[in-house]
Amino acid sequence: MFLSYQSRVRDAVRAFLKTEYSAEPRIVVEQPPRPEFGDLALTFAFELAKTLRRPPRKIAEEVAAKLPPVPGVAKLEAAGAGYLNVFFHRSAYAADLLSGSSDSTPDAVPAGKIIVEHTNINPNKAAHIGHLRNAALGDTFVRILRGVGSRVEVQNYIDNTGVQVGDVVVGFEHLEHKNAADVEALITDHNVRLDYYCWDLYARVSKYFDEDKARAADLRGAALQKIEHGEGDTARLGEVVARAIVRAHLKTMARIGVEYDLLPRESEILHLKFWEQAFQQLKERGAIYFETEGKNKGCWVMRADSSGAEAAESADDADANKVIVRSNGTVTYVGKDIAYQLWKFGLLGRSFRYTPFQTYPDGRVLWMSATEGESHDFGGAARVYNVIDSRQSYLQNIVVMGLRALGYNEQAANSVHFSYEVVALSPRCCKDLGIELSEDDAKRPYIEVSGRKGLGVKADDLIDTLNERALAEVVSRHADRDPEFQRKIARQIATSALRFFLLKFTRNTVIAFDFAEALSFDGETGPYCQYAAVRAANILRKAGESAAPSSTEALADNELWQLLVLASQTLATANQALQSSEPAVLAKYAFELAQKFNTFYHHHHILSEEDPAKRAFLLWLAGYVRQQLAQALDWLGIEVPEAM
């Protein structure tokens, strides 16, 4: 409802300014900083003051006096140096909400299919806290997009033939003297968690390689060669490991409510010759060239910046360019990524086959790419979001430049690097983990997570700890309930604490992970938001059947009115979160709404309210807030428990 009131006001003012002053300024609609300033604040007068050469305050006053009546608006007021403050007609607004009429459609919804690629964990070790941030961001963005009506396809790319899988394969073969059959036995052993096992093994191999660079190059190269060509036991070993670890990752992500539609794998990109197809296009259109001299001699190279005279001059500078095909003829990761990106837009002229990989409890089927199998309409998106940390923005730019160099300007413009900063470990966190830091490292604000060094917080360990702590709280409050009930609530609380923690930071903030903060259920947390919704539900349940309120007079009370207006902004906030690609905006909103509800809860004892009209109204308000809060939380991937 908020969106439609907002656009109604904006349209009315725009039309008025055009006829009255022949002016078409940008109409910015703000939230006033204080409630006495009304429900909307417009700042066009400041901008208009320049062209009209009149004081902004005068302009605002004139518009306030002369603007034709706008339905739903009770009062206009010039204020401050030149604001136009807008006051809604409270009972009309409430009546619109009560009638259940729908709000305006958010303007941030792109047309056509949207692909969101996220998670993308190398299948050679357990998922860690950084991967959880990626998945939480991606999954929340998907939920919001779907919430406003977009068609979204979620892809989780599996680099099953890459260096990292190769390293673990070398680890099994050379450090553990295990073959594919041995590892298969390991997987069926319920005392072993392969993802954890490989976490340690990967760190060991990395160390083993660091000790001898030549050995590293030889062993890694040989393993990679076999894995890429699907040859022998080594390739089978890689396949067995990658598959098992993908299953582990999916299980971990399912614990926090993250699901996917498709797992495209690098092996199919190789075997179905996606790269060869892309290579052809790139060569034909001159997007890459064969370098005959300098340090990149013998490579196929893309000019790092093909626009502008300065760039042309520096194009000879080998450092400014990006190697796509190495001098030994193998393609780099970015090359494969260009091919994959082309496929996502349906521009490759080639596609995968698919096979069902698993079915989620809700019946949704997760597909995996295959060389043979069923056809499907995956890919062919109008817009693509790649959720990848900010360290890869250079490479993401190369991919987009590749599309542009091929003439796909529209698709290049619709390739979005959904960038975010990494999760690092605070020095205190390292201490908690028993990690010894060098003197220099101890002075740093945070320490980078490193799979290579086995340095990090494993996702499942963190989720386990959260579940234990939540369960202890639940048991202390609901000792009489059965264990299954207790565990379910604990799981919902743990998930909420984790997701909210990962989402409340804006994307370009490095999270210095801290156990005390991540494990908190108090203050600005998911459980706090859930608690408010549970409280509201408790009141409604105890009140029993309730009719719609006959009167909305109580809205004369500013506190009640502000709670109602805020609660009505869920969709508008989701829209804002999409426009800025910033899920934190919605998390912040959910917290604010929960906070306002808690204040309301303490000020108004609904069930003992003696005035029946007021009681009915307060009950309705509590119900409305509960519903809106639950909606916001649902988009954040957070469930409202039955009890807390």
Next chain:
RNA sequence: GGGGGCGUAGCUCAGUGGAUAGAGCAACGGUCUUCUAAACCGUUGGUCGCGAGUUCGAUUCUCGCCGCCCCUACCA
């Protein structure tokens, strides 16, 4: 060297070309025979890194400086 990001309360973070810069945590002091205190109320706490410029107005935009982080591989 080049490119990008960050610097706001003791700590962790929001925020905006404008109306008295906000929240959580921490600290201190109050609220439970209750619609469950995972909550609420109050107090303490800020030269919005430093300097200049643009502007009627800058914490917000521009430039310079200082500090920290990331990227700049024929790794992914």
